[in-house]
Amino acid sequence: MITISSRFHADSLLTWLLRLTGAAAVLVLGGIIAVLLIQSAPFMLEHSLALWRNDWQPGQARYGMAAMIAGSIMVSVLALVIAGPAAVLLAAWLRYFAPLARRPVLALVELMAGIPSVVYGLWGMLVLVPRINQWAPPGASWLAASLVLALMILPLALLVTDTALGQLPGRYLQAGQALSLSRVGMLRRVLLPQAGPAIVSGLVLQFGRALGETMAVLMVAGNVVRWPTSLFDPVRTLTANIALEMAYATGDHRVALFASGLLLLLVTAVLLALSWRLRGERHEMA
Amino acid sequence: MRWPDRLAGVIGALLLLAVLVPMGLMLWSLLEQGAGVISVDFLLDDPRQAGRAGGIAALLVSTGWILAVCLLVAVPMGLGCALYLSEQVPAGTRRAQWLGGTLDMLAAVPSIVYGLFGYQFFAISLGLGFSLLSGGLALALMVLPLMIRSAEQALRAVPLSYRQAGESLSISRWGWVRRILIPQAAPGIAVGIILSIGRALAETAVLLFTAGYVLRQPDSLLDSGRALSVHIYDLAMNVPGGMPRAAATGLVLVAILIVLNLSVRRLLRPAQGAWQ
Amino acid sequence: MMKLPVVVMALLVLAGCGTREESLVITGSSTIAPLMTELAERYEETTGVQVDVQSGGSGRGISDTCQGLADFGMVSRALKAEEGDLTAHLVGRDGIAMIVNALNPVTRLNDAQIVAIYTGEQQSWSAFGGNDAAINVVHKADGRSTQELFLEHFGLSNDQVTPDMVIGENQQGIKAVASDVNAIGYVSIGTAIYEADAGAPLRLLPLSGVPATLEQVDQGRYPLSRELNLVSQGELSDAASEFLAFITDPAQAGIYHDYYFLPVSR
Numbered sequence: 001m002i003t004i005s006s007r008f009h010a011d012s013l014l015t016w017l018l019r020l021t022g023a024a025a026v027l028v029l030g031g032i033i034a035v036l037l038i039q040s041a042p043f044m045l046e047h048s049l050a051l052w053r054n055d056w057q058p059g060q061a062r063y064g065m066a067a068m069i070a071g072s073i074m075v076s077v078l079a080l081v082i083a084g085p086a087a088v089l090l091a092a093w094l095r096y097f098a099p100l101a102r103r104p105v106l107a108l109v110e111l112m113a114g115i116p117s118v119v120y121g122l123w124g125m126l127v128l129v130p131r132i133n134q135w136a137p138p139g140a141s142w143l144a145a146s147l148v149l150a151l152m153i154l155p156l157a158l159l160v161t162d163t164a165l166g167q168l169p170g171r172y173l174q175a176g177q178a179l180s181l182s183r184v185g186m187l188r189r190v191l192l193p194q195a196g197p198a199i200v201s202g203l204v205l206q207f208g209r210a211l212g213e214t215m216a217v218l219m220v221a222g223n224v225v226r227w228p229t230s231l232f233d234p235v236r237t238l239t240a241n242i243a244l245e246m247a248y249a250t251g252d253h254r255v256a257l258f259a260s261g262l263l264l265l266l267v268t269a270v271l272l273a274l275s276w277r278l279r280g281e282r283h284e285m286a
Numbered sequence: 287m288r289w290p291d292r293l294a295g296v297i298g299a300l301l302l303l304a305v306l307v308p309m310g311l312m313l314w315s316l317l318e319q320g321a322g323v324i325s326v327d328f329l330l331d332d333p334r335q336a337g338r339a340g341g342i343a344a345l346l347v348s349t350g351w352i353l354a355v356c357l358l359v360a361v362p363m364g365l366g367c368a369l370y371l372s373e374q375v376p377a378g379t380r381r382a383q384w385l386g387g388t389l390d391m392l393a394a395v396p397s398i399v400y401g402l403f404g405y406q407f408f409a410i411s412l413g414l415g416f417s418l419l420s421g422g423l424a425l426a427l428m429v430l431p432l433m434i435r436s437a438e439q440a441l442r443a444v445p446l447s448y449r450q451a452g453e454s455l456s457i458s459r460w461g462w463v464r465r466i467l468i469p470q471a472a473p474g475i476a477v478g479i480i481l482s483i484g485r486a487l488a489e490t491a492v493l494l495f496t497a498g499y500v501l502r503q504p505d506s507l508l509d510s511g512r513a514l515s516v517h518i519y520d521l522a523m524n525v526p527g528g529m530p531r532a533a534a535t536g537l538v539l540v541a542i543l544i545v546l547n548l549s550v551r552r553l554l555r556p557a558q559g560a561w562q
Numbered sequence: 563m564m565k566l567p568v569v570v571m572a573l574l575v576l577a578g579c580g581t582r583e584e585s586l587v588i589t590g591s592s593t594i595a596p597l598m599t600e601l602a603e604r605y606e607e608t609t610g611v612q613v614d615v616q617s618g619g620s621g622r623g624i625s626d627t628c629q630g631l632a633d634f635g636m637v638s639r640a641l642k643a644e645e646g647d648l649t650a651h652l653v654g655r656d657g658i659a660m661i662v663n664a665l666n667p668v669t670r671l672n673d674a675q676i677v678a679i680y681t682g683e684q685q686s687w688s689a690f691g692g693n694d695a696a697i698n699v700v701h702k703a704d705g706r707s708t709q710e711l712f713l714e715h716f717g718l719s720n721d722q723v724t725p726d727m728v729i730g731e732n733q734q735g736i737k738a739v740a741s742d743v744n745a746i747g748y749v750s751i752g753t754a755i756y757e758a759d760a761g762a763p764l765r766l767l768p769l770s771g772v773p774a775t776l777e778q779v780d781q782g783r784y785p786l787s788r789e790l791n792l793v794s795q796g797e798l799s800d801a802a803s804e805f806l807a808f809i810t811d812p813a814q815a816g817i818y819h820d821y822y823f824l825p826v827s828r
Binding site: 334335336337415416498499500501502505509510520522523524525526527528 | 617753756760820
């Protein structure tokens, strides 16, 4: 580390400037939470228990979010169940079975990762939902939302898994080959378990992302506030709810939406902590 | 023992198809609906008839201004914070972990929360109303963590030998940062900027609540202006007969993102070793 | 290093403040917003006065006007009694039509049947002479005036409705019904006729025996018609009155017809 010489004023100025901007990041997060808390505090105190009921009728001052919380979670869980294994398998396949295809496919996948969610949502609405509707009306449903979300989180999940596999020491592969294990065997017993924590932590982050997705879900999930009992039932997520009702909400209704935003933030924080735990280290830069 | 490998090979290929086919279909339907509308005029004309006719020139301008505000705030702050982290906070210490954790948290916040916050704070509390400024500032908050992380990675990747060389020459810290560190880390920092632009461009919900809906060419930052992503949403969902232009705008947006993506790869190539 | 961008931004903001001239802000109903955007476009071309149109719903239009945040509020219904301190300026008329898919054999439904469908009492089209298929009920989200008017007309409260799909904007409803043979929904008549004419597979159902056409709305016979209002508070500024005069001028009637709304002028 270069020591600071008191002869150079610029240096101490620089240090202070840097400290300031460093603090800025923490301030921003704190600010966001503070604003959300201040907005929702009186409301939360008044309605604290009622929030957990399944009874969302803002027109009649009933703010039970339970069904929407469930909707958010179920849609994201299914998306992860679809995309997670697919991403891991694909990454492994690309690396060990079709290494020639790896570069181009990864490039394509990076592209997919950048497509705006509105586009995914439009496609889902115009193509996927009518297809599902032919099978099992009404079409706009839990399944539709999860499929679109899965398509959206797959690219990053794939990239993370690929990175994790790439960071494994080469000697694992060599040892496996020396023992003449089949590639499948190697993956199953050595490579995947070793890369496991990093992969899972990446998947947890993608789950968080699925939880926070708004536009695409808004367009294909059906947006009916009720407990989804079947895959083909329509659901409403917390995020879609905020987007749908924010512009039209006044007074308590608006505050209820802020409260749901806070809830999302909290859940994200918990997921994040989980992902750190899994990786073992809290400050990983992968 | 060859058959598990064979089977796995086939399954992998099938999975790949399962992923690529929907993507292909998606792009195909965009092309189908919107290709007929795209032309140079589309990019140069202003929207008419609430977006059903004309082009997207005003939107490109609005989007450009929103991005400009976003970057003007996020890049200096992000770079400053990254410098702080790389210079003052050695990797692996508790402070590093806490700060890193906070940043990861910020990066994982659902974007709609930034929309809510932006609306409440910038549009209402600060009185900026629906404006490019509100939108840009809200987006700046959203991409700041990404910016910081990318820049930090790039800065920390500068080899120790450079620092030691600077030390041995008794260059002032500020001088060293300015003339050696930042130029060396520049490609990585540029990547961070481009990733942030990509993230900002794809964002709809945040801008709906902050930058607003107005189709006109903005005269000032306090004017409201519609971003490309919001335009796609409005044309598809609210304007009768808006679908073709929604698809065309979607194609333009995807094209921009492809160009950004290619730039990232270009900039990353020389620094292969330090990056992946 | 931090100072430069701050200075630049300050300059830009100041530059912005300098160019503010006469301008109007109109917020409110998303049904009226596209129409108003186009009228504003036309107005700016002729007079150079800036008119900003923001969406956000009729409720928003009212609250913004009350708080002085907007010069006009777009409200796609008549004002309620408690909104009496605002003045409503009628600019057009519209209606709400029940729509089904063109391939649906059912061609008419009376009020009681519609209520039965929306409350979930009747779940299959076969009860009305249609296919033996489950009815997909499309309903609008809370807070939209289209939804309020619908509920009011049929004497329902929102918690009595059991929808299969909830939509936010008109177009989402159109797309939902057009792509689903068994769906039923309600949207603005103007939007529905526009899309049907443009080729979307929709059928507008007659309400209480009255066909859902603009002529019927014009003659006051259609039961679910609604006013399209610009509301304001207090006295209108010169700029505002001029704008109002402009958009209600018969010369602009063509734009209303483009959207299949009824202009108030003749």
